[in-house]
Amino acid sequence: xxxxxxxxxxxxxxxxxxxxxxxxxxxxxxxxxxxxxxxxxxxxxxxxxxxxxxxxxxxxxxxxxxxxxxxxxxxxxxxxxxxxxxxxxxxxxxxxxxxxxxxxxxxxxxxxxxxxxxxxxxxxxxxxxxxxxxxxxxxxx
Numbered sequence: 001x002x003x004x005x006x007x008x009x010x011x012x013x014x015x016x017x018x019x020x021x022x023x024x025x026x027x028x029x030x031x032x033x034x035x036x037x038x039x040x041x042x043x044x045x046x047x048x049x050x051x052x053x054x055x056x057x058x059x060x061x062x063x064x065x066x067x068x069x070x071x072x073x074x075x076x077x078x079x080x081x082x083x084x085x086x087x088x089x090x091x092x093x094x095x096x097x098x099x100x101x102x103x104x105x106x107x108x109x110x111x112x113x114x115x116x117x118x119x120x121x122x123x124x125x126x127x128x129x130x131x132x133x134x135x136x137x138x139x140x141x
Contacts (some may be wrong), residue, residue, distance in 0.1 A: 004028060006062070006107045011037055029060040029107035034082040036066035041054040046086025055088050056098070062103045098126065 007013065010030035013020055023030065034043075034049040043049045054061050063083045065076050080100065088096055105118050 006031060008064075009033060009066070010054070011042055011050055014053055024057075024059060027060055029062055029103060030054055031062050031064050032083060033064055033066040033079065034087060035079050038082075046082060049087050051083060051087040052089075055092070059066070060103055060107065062107055063099065063100055101126075 005021070006029040008031045010032065013023060013030060022028070032047060032049075032054070034046060034051060037043050037049065038046070047051075051061065058065065063076065063079050065079050080097065083100070084092065084097060101122060102119070105115060106121060108118070110118060
C-alpha cells in the first residue's frame with residue numbers, strides 16, 4: 001500500500017479481504033463517492049453499497065463528491081446526505097456526521113499547523129451549531 005493514508009474510490013476494497021485487513025490495521029482512510037457510484041451503476045440500492053460495511057465495522061471513511069457538476073449535485077451536500085440516509089445504520093446519529101467531518105480534516109492533504117487550524121475552526125463552528133440547536137429544544141424535553 002506504499003504508505004498511503006487514503007484510498008480514493010474505495011468501492012471495491014470489500015472484495016479484497018487481505019487489503020481490508022491492512023486498511024483496518026494501518027487506519028488507512030477509504031473515500032466513498034456514493035452518488036457517483038450510483039450514477040455509474042455500481043450500486044442501485046444504497047443499502048447494498050460497500051460503505052455500509054465500512055461504517056458498521058468502524059473503518060476510517062470520508063465522503064467525497066466525484067464530478068459533482070456533472071451529476072448536477074451540490075459539492076458534498078448530496079453525498080453526505082446519501083451516506084447518512086442510505087449507507088449508515090438506522091441507529092446512526094449526528095455523531096456519524098461529526099466523525100465524517102473530522103475524518104475529512106484528518107485524512108486531508110493539509111500538513112500539521114494547517115490541519116490544526118482547520119480542526120480548531122471546525123470545532124468552533126461545531127460547538128456553535130450545537131449551542132444554537134440546543135436553544136430549539138423544548139424546556140420540557
